[in-house]
Amino acid sequence: MHLNPFDLSGKVALVTGANTGLGQGMAIALAQAGADITLIGRSEPTETLKHIAETGVRAHSIRADLSNSDAVADIVAEAVSELGRADILVNNAGIIKRNEAIDFTPEEWDAVMNVNLRSLFFLSQAFARHLVTESKSGKIINIASMLTFQGGIRVPSYTASKSGVGGLTKALANEWAAHGINVNAIAPGYFATNNTAALQADKKRNAEILGRIPSGRWGKPSDMAGAIVFLASPASDYVQGVTLPVDGGWLSR
Ligand code: NAP
Numbered sequence: 001m002h003l004n005p006f007d008l009s010g011k012v013a014l015v016t017g018a019n020t021g022l023g024q025g026m027a028i029a030l031a032q033a034g035a036d037i038t039l040i041g042r043s044e045p046t047e048t049l050k051h052i053a054e055t056g057v058r059a060h061s062i063r064a065d066l067s068n069s070d071a072v073a074d075i076v077a078e079a080v081s082e083l084g085r086a087d088i089l090v091n092n093a094g095i096i097k098r099n100e101a102i103d104f105t106p107e108e109w110d111a112v113m114n115v116n117l118r119s120l121f122f123l124s125q126a127f128a129r130h131l132v133t134e135s136k137s138g139k140i141i142n143i144a145s146m147l148t149f150q151g152g153i154r155v156p157s158y159t160a161s162k163s164g165v166g167g168l169t170k171a172l173a174n175e176w177a178a179h180g181i182n183v184n185a186i187a188p189g190y191f192a193t194n195n196t197a198a199l200q201a202d203k204k205r206n207a208e209i210l211g212r213i214p215s216g217r218w219g220k221p222s223d224m225a226g227a228i229v230f231l232a233s234p235a236s237d238y239v240q241g242v243t244l245p246v247d248g249g250w251l252s253r
Contacts, residue, residue: 005235009034012083013232014075016066016123017093019045021193022143025221026090026228031055033229038079038086040064041093058083066093066119067111076126087136088232089127091120091165092143096158096195109157116161121168124183128176137180141231142169144187144243146250166243173241182240184231189247191219215248 013035018027028051031037036058039045042065052059060082064071079086094116097108124140131138145162152159173183190209199205227246230236245251
């Protein structure tokens, strides 16, 4: 029995896209729960490293552009060589392209699918191969979306990618649960980050969105803390293949 089932001391968490937004919020929460952190992304995560340092855990940062899934090849090996192990993978990096479906281009389609789904799968595969080879258990948490459940408007590749994340979360849980790997997802509702800057700036859409959120406000990156620590910790050892909404009640309407 764990005295504190949410304690992540001695674990190492890999978080993609953690220089800003939800990834930053989740990396800080995992550090506050005791995990050492490997930050993976294309921009230097200066601010996140500063916050993590304040918690007293160790951190390492890896530069990788996840628009090309070849970039995942060395990530797990580097994380293990720098911080000694890899126990938790948070697939957070993601992008969105907005355009009418009738005008949507192959470039807009591929750009989103490559980061949000293709690199997510191949990084998860590299991480699971490491755990299976070492006979170790682990946790994968994918960042999904309301558009894992709904269709959205003017974001066809984003909806396809995030619906894919929900399906893949279940498919990988089915295959990897037997190896002691939990694969789950979090579906954030509407959070105030760069990803939603266009929506926040659009007065009409902003009012429509706020009017439908029972909690009456946009989410903050720190609102992801409880869910990410739960799904990364022994508290969720028997939870498999779920996509947990953290949405202020959006889906209940
Ligand atoms: P954000 O502030 O735009 O952050 C996205 C992160 O992904 C950044 O760190 C970004 O790095 C990274 N990233 C993008 N393309 C990358 C690439 N090619 N290689 C490596 N890293 C890359 O957005 P966010 O709102 O925090 O989104 C985080 C995740 O939550 C995404 O998967 C998003 O779809 C999902 N989500 C967000 C909301 C919301 O309301 N905000 C709702 C549902 C789901 P750079 O800074 O270098 O671009």
